[in-house]
Amino acid sequence: MLVAALAVGRFAPSVGLLNGMGDLGPVVDAGQPLARGVALAAGAMTVGHLLLAAVYRPGDCQGAVSPEGYRALHAVRGWALLQVGASLVAALLTVAENTAITPAALLARPALLTADAAAFAPAIGWLATAAGAALVAIGALVALSWRTATGLLVLALAAMTPMTLTTATDADSSHDIVGDAITLHALGALVWLGSAVVVALHLARGGSRPDVVLRRHSFVATVSVLVLAYSGIATLAVTLPAVAVFTTAYGLLVVASAALMLGAALAAIRLRSTLRGRGGALGLLTIEAGLLMAAAGTGIALQRLSPPGQQDYIPTRLVYLIGYDLPDRLTISELALHWRWDVVLGPTAVLAAGGYLAGVRLLVARGGSWPSRRTAAWLAGCMVLLVASSSGIGAYAPAMFSLHMVQHMLLATLVPVLLLLGHAISLLSGLAGPRGRARIESLLDAPALRVVRHPVVALAAVGGTLFALYPTGLYGAILQEHWAHIGMDVAFLGTGLVLYWPVLGRALPDGGLPALGRIVIVFAVMGLHAAFAVWLLAQPSPVAAPFFSSVQLPFVPDLLADQRRGAVMSWILGEVPTVIAVAALVTTWNRSDRGDRSAWQPAGPDGVPDLHPRSALPR
Known part of the structure; x- marks a missing residue:
């Protein structure tokens, strides 16, 4: 390197x-x-x-x-x-x-x-x-x-x-995709490289349990290969025309990097079949790490060259501001059909849905059962996450304040409520062995997580995404930076999850909040959303007016009117999840009153998670 x-x-x-x-x-x-x-x-x-x-x-x-x-x-x-x-x-x-x-x-x-x-x-x-x-x-x-x-x-x-x-500049076409894809690519490569080098050092020192260490490294390497393949394809699709692959220095470096990565992947595959031999594994790990270092070196070189797809490119106003062009109209069909894949949240939604279904299938194969309402809630949450990030809502949100607020509320309220009603942690605990279950419970009881999910901290975080972002001018200051968009999306989703976790979650060491505390949190969230909507409606001038004035969307002639539409839509969308949360709490309490222990408690007296045997499920 x-x-x-x-x-x-x-x-x-x-x-x-x-x-x-x-x-x-x-x-x-x-x-x-x-x-x-x-x-x-x-x-x-x-x-x-x-x-x-x-x-x-x-x-x-x-x-x-x-x-x-x-x-x-x-x-x-x-x-x-x-x-x-x-x-x-x-x-x-x-x-x-x-x-x-x-x-x-x-x-x-x-x-x-x-x-x-x-x-x-x-x-x-x-x-x-x-x-x-x-x-x-x-x-x-x-x-x-x-x-x-x-x-x-x-x-x-x-x-x-x-x-x-x-890394990507505002002048680059699709800098939203490029920035996210390069980030995933770098993470995949650096995790793989660091793992290979450290495991090789562990074997060279005669470290304990080499079979376990190699098996776990093999899993990390496999995941890294998949991440690298996905992010590499996403990056090259918008930066490297096919005709420039073998005719430009940039294209040749890409080919060299891909060849080195392929060699490292082959070494990792070979390593899987030699997990028992310390000497042979050490040699393969050395080759794997060396190839990865060389590939990282080509990556450094690529950062100093301009991609062929960006040379002599003159960005339009919208490309410079948000990374891509938009149609000059906005209709229901545009919102439904004008999809732009979110490189981070898109695959997160798909993999979360697929992994959950695989877990339920494995649980059933072991003789357990899982309430279909939980599966439906989780899949609905994944679908809303996909729609909010990659559909027309996600495509138009960076350029329209009203749709930005729709996306904000979907990510911060509806998605977290639906995902938490899926009780994925309880499912994971049911699938894990005794040691895995103990580690899950230990992490859930970690001091940092206890602080994060404390109601006061969670409410303060949610309030910060509303009143510390928009009234202070911070939103307008960072709006043109792509990293700010992915950062805001992750913050909205993360704060929503930690806020509703003690309200709807079950796999908590302390049992979560008491009944009254859960209701208080739900209504406190309603109050926050209402107060923010009222503040937006009362503003005499648009939020982030310089940026949205520069966007100049023909179907948004009045920025203040668009902002007020966003305030009303965010108020409505913010209340829907609270209604769902209240309904879920009432339903759970009714089942608990009828003596259905599995409806409320995630574990039995022996500490083993309740896998909800078929005889215990409500008909």
């Missing part, structure tokens, strides 16, 4: 010259890709060691990590700090090559450096990655438990997303 980064700095065109500014020399031209390569390598090693501590050789689910996990956490401290330093350097050099100001001059003028860094999304992405890696390093200093190691793994993965979400 580092050799490739240096080669890129030596032979790739200078970004300063490409932007019509002066060339700052090798310090910037070679330093920026080198810093990027170091940050990526350090991030991969951080994730790999956390996989060893949390997944491959975990300790007691209620206690400390294993001895090997502790050594891995000790290594995480150094790798995460290296990632922090490299990310900060990458941010500095990114600003330098885009402003033609030397790094020394920028460091001598902190105010100028801060202002310029805030003006370039890639620099902001590197700074956010540095902040996330710093939190991982601090956490690794005090982490001793398996639950903490698991939380640090999630944080480390999240910390690597800002640097890729900010």
Whole structure:
């Protein structure tokens, strides 16, 4: 990776010259890709060691990590700090090559450096990655438990997303798809690389349970291959015309990267058949890791070249603002038929539905049963998630405030309520063995999750997505950034899930809220939505007016009228899920009063989840 980064700095065109500014020399031209390569390598090693501590050789689910996990956490401290330093350097050099100001001059003028860094999304992405890696390093200093190691793994993965979400520029066609696909691609590659290297080191040291570690690494590698294939196809579909595959440097690098990835995948497949042999497995892992490093190097090179599909491309107004063009009309048929696939939430909805159905089928095959109403609720939630993210609603939402509010309420209220009524955690607990079930229960009882699902915290988070986003002007300030759209969608869905979880969830160690508390939360949410809708209706001027004025949709002649339509629709859509939640609570309490224990309790007296045998189901 580092050799490739240096080669890129030596032979790739200078970004300063490409932007019509002066060339700052090798310090910037070679330093920026080198810093990027170091940050990526350090991030991969951080994730790999956390996989060893949390997944491959975990300790007691209620206690400390294993001895090997502790050594891995000790290594995480150094790798995460290296990632922090490299990310900060990458941010500095990114600003330098885009402003033609030397790094020394920028460091001598902190105010100028801060202002310029805030003006370039890639620099902001590197700074956010540095902040996330710093939190991982601090956490690794005090982490001793398996639950903490698991939380640090999630944080480390999240910390690597800002640097890729900010890669695509506003001038790129389909920069919404490209940004998400590159992020998935980078995550898949770095997780696979880090896992391969750390597992190879584990075998070289004579680590314990090599068969278990290799089997779990094989699963991670398989998932990574699927993610890489999906994200690679999504990226190339909009950046690389077929005629440019073998006729451009960009296309040849893509071919080389694909060949290296294929070689690594073949090594991983071969590894699956040699899980019992430590020596042979170590050799295959070394080959796998080497090929992945080379492929990562080609990825660094690709970031310095302009895709053939974007060369000499002049973006339209809508492409620059949202990433794609829209029809000059809006009808019911457009909302129903004008689909634009969401690279992240689209497959999430499909995989969640397929995985749930597979779990129900396995449960039935084991002799259990599962209420059809739960399956129907889960599938409905997945369908609403797909519609809100990828249908005409998702396509028009970035350009219309009214449809943005429709999408907001679907993701924040209806989807969480339907998914929680599917009780997927109870299904997963029923399918897991005793050890898996114990780990699920341990994670559910983790201090961080207890804090997140506390009613006060959850309500504050939901209130923040309403009153801290729109009235403060934050929404208008970030609206043109693609990362903000995926960030808002995830925030809406996440806050909705943590809010309704203690109200509708069953697989909670503390049993969730008492009956009165559940009703209070439901009506508090209704009050929040009503207050926000009233605030929107009372505004004398449109929210984010400069952005929506620039969009200039012909079928939205009055921005204030569109905003008021959005206020009314969000109020209505915000109340529908609360009605569903109240109806579900009343139905559950009625079943409980009739003595149907399975309608309320997720587990029996022995702690084994109730699989709802057929004789216990209501007819």
